[in-house]
Amino acid sequence: xxxxxxxxxxxxxxxxxxxxxxxxxxxxxxxxxxxxxxxxxxxxxxxxxxxxxxxxxxxxxxxxxxxxxxxxxxxxxxxxxxxxxxxxxxxxxxxxxxxxxxxxxxxxxxxxxxxxxxxxxxxxxxxxxxxxxxxxxxxxxxxxxxxxxxxxxxxxxxxxxxxxxxxxxxxxxxxxxxxxxxxxxxxxxxxxxxxxxxxxxxxxxxxxxxxxxxxxxxxxxxxxxxxxxxxxxxxxxxxxxxxxxxxxxxxxxxxxxxxxxxxxxxxxxxxxxxxxxxxxxxxxxxxxxxxxxxxxxxxxxxxxxxxxxxxxxxxxxxxxxxxxxxxxxxxxxxxxxxxxxxxxxxxxxxxxxxxxxx
Numbered sequence: 470x471x472x473x474x475x476x477x478x479x480x481x482x483x484x485x486x487x488x489x490x491x492x493x494x495x496x497x498x499x500x501x502x503x504x505x506x507x508x509x510x511x512x513x514x515x516x517x518x519x520x521x522x523x524x525x526x527x528x529x530x531x532x533x534x535x536x537x538x539x540x541x542x543x544x545x546x547x548x549x550x551x552x553x554x555x556x557x558x559x560x561x562x563x564x565x566x567x568x569x570x571x572x573x574x575x576x577x578x579x580x581x582x583x584x585x586x587x588x589x590x591x592x593x594x595x596x597x598x599x600x601x602x603x604x605x606x607x608x609x610x611x612x613x614x615x616x617x618x619x620x621x622x623x624x625x626x627x628x629x630x631x632x633x634x635x636x637x638x639x640x641x642x643x644x645x646x647x648x649x650x651x652x653x654x655x656x657x658x659x660x661x662x663x664x665x666x667x668x669x670x671x672x673x674x675x676x677x678x679x680x681x682x683x684x685x686x687x688x689x690x691x692x693x694x695x696x697x698x699x700x701x702x703x704x705x706x707x708x709x710x711x712x713x714x715x716x717x718x719x720x721x722x723x724x725x726x727x728x729x730x731x732x733x734x735x736x737x738x739x740x741x742x743x744x745x746x747x748x749x750x751x752x753x754x755x756x757x758x759x760x761x762x763x764x765x766x767x768x769x770x771x772x773x774x775x776x777x778x779x780x781x782x783x784x785x786x787x788x789x790x791x792x793x794x795x796x797x798x799x800x801x802x803x804x805x806x807x808x809x810x811x812x813x814x815x816x817x818x819x820x821x822x823x824x825x826x827x
Contacts, residue, residue, distance in 0.1 A: 494750035497568075498761040505564040508765060513557040516771035520550045523775050538621030539601050543778055545625050546594040550771040553587030556580040569651035574643065577654040582639040586632055589674075591770050592728060593628045596681045598777070599720055603688035606695050606713065638670075657742065664743045671739045678732045685724055689717045719777050727770040731763035 524547055527540065536544065559580050563570055570577050601617075639655070646657040658667055696710050738760040740746035741753055748756075 494753065496750075496753045496757050498754075498758045500758075501761045502564050502567045504765070506561055509557045509561045509564070509768065512768050512772060513554055513561070516550060516554045516557075519772060519775040520547045520554065523547050523778055524551075535618055536621075538617035538624075539598065541618070541621035541625055542594050542598050542601065545628075546591060546598070546774055547778075549587045549590040549594065550774055552583045554771055556583045563654060567651065568653060568656070570645055570654040571652075574645045577644040578640050578642070581644050581655040582636055585636050585639055587771075588728075588767065589632045589678075590628060591774065592678060592681055592724075593632065595720055595723065595774075595777075596685055597624055597628070599685045599688045602713070602716065603692055606692050660742075660744050664745070668739060668743060668745065671735060675732050675736055678728065682724055682729065685720065689721055692717055716777065719773070723770055723773045723777070727766050727773065731760075731767045734760050734763050 524544070527536075527544055527547075556579065559572060559576055562572065644655045646653045646659070648657060658664060692713065696713055734756070737746065738756055741748065741756055
């Protein structure tokens with residue numbers, strides 16, 4: 470039957486056209502090269518400054534104290550973000566050369582490994598931070614009384630091991646793939662071999678992510694219900710409730726904007742590149758464009774994560790506001806000093822910022 474169909478196609482002159490269409494279906498998203506070169510440059514600058522500042526501030530505030538559970542999670546979430554941010558210059562070069570990995574291949578493995586580790590460590594730490602806040606809101610007495618430092622260390626080690634060890638695959642596998650005149654980095658798979666393990670790997674990733682996302686949704690729903698059901702009696706309790714609601718909103722925003730779109734598209738895209746989903750060339754290009762767009766949102770979590778810290782610890786928020794106030798006062802003092810010139814009308818005491826108390 471297949472031979473008969475091919476014969477009819479040849480008679481009608483459509484067989485060569487069909488083969489030509491199949492061979493010329495080059496799936497690529499041209500817009501991504503300029504977009505990611507600029508976008509990752511911005512993310513690198515903003516994210517590196519913000520996350521480095523967070524770590525410095527935590528060291529400044531808690532250098533002589535033991536970190537509790539929530540602060541352990543924050544420090545490790547910041548560390549995961551920084552591990553990804555240090556690889557961004559390599560990705561910037563990669564996209565600037567239009568998807569051609571001109572660096573040594575082992576750097577591609579390191580970049581892919583840290584990209585994966587950051588993504589799913591961020592998901593995991595945001596999940597346990599949400600669960601921690603759920604306990605603090607719904608069971609405040611037992612949460613305060615329990616010794617949480619040791620538990621925070623154990624949970625943190627478990628997250629790094631469960632995500633970091635399986636990700637070694639990205640270090641030992643050859644991440645570079647020749648394609649025409651360029652070398653791709655973790656963008657193509659060898660479809661001539663057995664691709665079932667690759668597909669199974671992506672299925673497990675997506676299932677685990679949506680389980681974590683469901684946990685975040687349920688915990689935040691309970692947090693919101695508990696906060697809104699409590700009678701507000703003082704101005705302080707009003708501020709505490711507002712901060713908690715802002716925290717819930719920020720965490721849900723990070724999950725919904727940064728992570729959910731990518732994981733909705735990841736499985737269909739994987740099926741496409743593994744040649745397990747037979748769709749038209751036009752739909753392949755559209756799906757690849759959408760997949761590249763989700764990577765834009767995925768990279769934003771390194772900049773959005775530091776915003777969460779402002780709603781988690783009062784001391785961190787206070788110190789942050791004091792630093793910004795000191796910067797503002799210093800600029801104001803400098804401007805006044807310049808304007809007064811020789812008159813010396815500015816009081817020096819007003820120009821000295823208050824030294825922060827660690």
